[in-house]
Amino acid sequence: MKLPVKMTINGQKTSDEVEPRLLLVHYIREVVGLTGTHVGCDTSQCGACTILMNGQAVKACTMFAVQADGATITTIEGLARNGELHPIQQGFWEKHGLQCGFCTPGMIMTAYQLLERYPKPTEEQIRHQLEGNLCRCTGYHNIVKAIEWAAEHMAGKK
Amino acid sequence: MYPAAFDYYAPKHIKEVLGLLGKLKDDAKVLAGGHSLIPMMKLRLAQPKHLVDLRKVSGLSGIKLNGKAFAIGAMTTHWEIESSATVKSKLPVLAEVASVIGDPAVRNKGTLGGSLAHADPAADWPAAMIALDAEIVCEGPKGKRKVAADQWFLGLMATALQDKEILVQVRVPLPAAGSGAAYMKFPHPASRFAVVGVCAAVTLDKQGTCVKASVAVTGAGTKAVRAKGVEAALVGKKLEAAAIEAAAQKAAEGVDVQADLQGSVEYKAHLCRVFAKRAITEAVKRAGA
Numbered sequence: 001m002k003l004p005v006k007m008t009i010n011g012q013k014t015s016d017e018v019e020p021r022l023l024l025v026h027y028i029r030e031v032v033g034l035t036g037t038h039v040g041c042d043t044s045q046c047g048a049c050t051i052l053m054n055g056q057a058v059k060a061c062t063m064f065a066v067q068a069d070g071a072t073i074t075t076i077e078g079l080a081r082n083g084e085l086h087p088i089q090q091g092f093w094e095k096h097g098l099q100c101g102f103c104t105p106g107m108i109m110t111a112y113q114l115l116e117r118y119p120k121p122t123e124e125q126i127r128h129q130l131e132g133n134l135c136r137c138t139g140y141h142n143i144v145k146a147i148e149w150a151a152e153h154m155a156g157k158k
Numbered sequence: 159m160y161p162a163a164f165d166y167y168a169p170k171h172i173k174e175v176l177g178l179l180g181k182l183k184d185d186a187k188v189l190a191g192g193h194s195l196i197p198m199m200k201l202r203l204a205q206p207k208h209l210v211d212l213r214k215v216s217g218l219s220g221i222k223l224n225g226k227a228f229a230i231g232a233m234t235t236h237w238e239i240e241s242s243a244t245v246k247s248k249l250p251v252l253a254e255v256a257s258v259i260g261d262p263a264v265r266n267k268g269t270l271g272g273s274l275a276h277a278d279p280a281a282d283w284p285a286a287m288i289a290l291d292a293e294i295v296c297e298g299p300k301g302k303r304k305v306a307a308d309q310w311f312l313g314l315m316a317t318a319l320q321d322k323e324i325l326v327q328v329r330v331p332l333p334a335a336g337s338g339a340a341y342m343k344f345p346h347p348a349s350r351f352a353v354v355g356v357c358a359a360v361t362l363d364k365q366g367t368c369v370k371a372s373v374a375v376t377g378a379g380t381k382a383v384r385a386k387g388v389e390a391a392l393v394g395k396k397l398e399a400a401a402i403e404a405a406a407q408k409a410a411e412g413v414d415v416q417a418d419l420q421g422s423v424e425y426k427a428h429l430c431r432v433f434a435k436r437a438i439t440e441a442v443k444r445a446g447a
Contacts, residue, residue, distance in 0.1 A: 001165050020166035020209065023200075042159050044197050045348055047263060056237075056266040062196050063267070066166050067189075067211060110262065131350060132261020 005069045009034065010078030018065050025049045025060035027068075028075060036076040036105050040134070047133035050106035051075050057113040059132070076105035079112070088112060088150040097146030099137035107133050111147045121151060161199035168211045172218075172326065175210055176299055179322045182208045188324055189213075190233055190272030193264050218271070218326060221245060228252070228330045232271025240265060248332060251339035255286040255357070258343060260350050271325045274310065277317045277381065279416075280351035284311055284382030286341055288374035289357035292330045298323035308374070311381040334370070337361040338445030342437040343377070344429055346420060352377035353420045354429035356385075356409065358437035360392065362445045368392045371405075373434060378426045379414040387411040388434055397442045402435055409434035 002017040009032060016031055028051065029035050040048030042061050049060040052074040079086035088111050091097065098104045107130070114121060114129040121129070126144050135143065169175050179186055187206035189195060198204040212218055218233040221242050228249060230239065239245055240256035259265055259273075259282050273283045274294060287294070287307035294305045296319055305318045312318060319325060333339065343355030354377040361370040371392035376382040387408030395401045410427035417423045 001163075003166060019163065021161050021163055023160060026160070042200070044193060044260075044264065047261070050263055057263045058267050059263045062193055062264075064166070064192075064196070066168075067192065067213060069168075113262065129262050132263050134348075 003066050003069075005065050007068055007071050007073055009073045010075060020064060020066050022065045023061055024051075024063040024065045024068050027065035028060060028073070031065075034075050034077050038102055038105055040102065040106070045132070045134065046103070047106040047110060048103050050109040050133065052109060052112065055113075055116075057110050074109075074112075076108060079108065086112075087153045088115070088147070091146035091148075091150035091153070092143070095142050095146040095149050097139065097143045099135075099139050103133060103135045103137075107135070107143055111150065114147065115151055115154060119151065119155065121147070123148070159200040161196075162202060162205040164206055165208045166211065167208065168214050170214045170216060172215060172297060172324070175212065175215060175324060176297070176322065178208070178210050179324070180299060182210075183321070186210055188275070190275070191235060191267040191269040192272075193260070193268040194272060194276040194278055212324070223248060223332075226332050228332070230270055230328045230330065232275075232325045232327060233269050234271070236260070236265035236268050236270070236273075237262070239270065249290075249330065249339075251286065251290070251341060251357070251359070252330065255282050255341045258282060258341070258345065258350070264350075270328055274328065275317060275319055275325045277311055277315050278351070279314060279380050279382070280346070280349075280353070280355075280377045281382075282341065282343065282352055282355055282376065285352075285355050285357040285374040285376035287328065287330070288382055288384050289341075289359045289372045290330050290333075290339065291359075291372060292328055294318075294325060295327040295329065296320070296323045297326045302326070304329070308384045311383070314380040316381075333359060334361050336363065336445055337370075338441045338443065340437045340440035340444060342433045342440065344433060354378050354426055354433050356430065356433040356437040358434065358441040360397065360438065360441045360445050362397070362442070366396050366446070368395055368397050371438075373409070373438065375409060375413050375430050375434070378410065378430050379416055381414075383413055385409050385412065385430075385434065388438075392438065397438070399439075402438045402442065406431050406435035406438060 040046035391405035
């Protein structure tokens, strides 16, 4: 059984036929070819596969592509505009918010939703909202600083 | 990891869902938010041949306050409950429970109905629903029926939901004046599931005497249960520290505490008592506030 799925990913329309058991993260990486979204634990815990679906952060390893039929999706590749980094990406650059970088796409997509929900987050709120994203380099300290940097700079732009 | 192959359906009406379940029988599973079922399918602990997705079914989502009770659609997500202004003002413990489930991305997809139908022994909602005297509404070919939350959980991942039925709504009554409720848990550091979680709801009269107590424990055993010994020890007493401490000592009674990677039977029974004390203490504080 193959089913048609249509999505809008980073502003581009996609249309494919997929097996129902194809996970959304594999659709994004292997069918659409956007490999910025990572597969870490594959058990819904590490958050490396976090994307935005209809504006909400979700773990793309815990969804089937067919469940996202008709959805609007943003991945890490969709954040920069005209070659200019998004303030959250810039914050990770400025504050050295990564070491190996594997968890970074998920951290940034989670931070995107975090700053929408809590535009002026406290350190405690940032840490609580990052509970679903694991960094094996133990780089949380600078990740929190990077998100604080982004919050300040995003507030300044409004 | 990917699951065994299955056929996928996304019907738009409950009647179509019930029709499919009637036709496909045991080979079908209902998919809500998928944050319990999909991980199990990826590990091939569940291998349904047919998956009936409820995401397009109308009328299964949303939070309504009808008179003296909340009516929460089965497909309502944890985040929708966590962020609801009405819930936060009328029954804040519901938002408190929702806010400690999994992590933000899990709460965006996971649903109240899915959690209750799945009945994971370490889930948070079961303790809250029992302590808050919720009713679970199921719909089947013969219509709707209600089941009290403390009659819902029958064993490890087993509920009172019958074949060909789906869980459609959860009703949570508003507590009487002078009530307070709290949920306290010891979260597993990776999964955030409750190693032990206790929800307590108390009602005090004007003199500060406990006239109603409702306490439930999740995580420690194979299913969430009402802590009847604790409740009996609270009612009729002024809930000062010594009375709470004495009642909390009964928190593991009636729980079939299971040893696992998280701890021994003794350790988890101890956690039941510690978290019962914390939840009751906070509930009493809120009842007086």
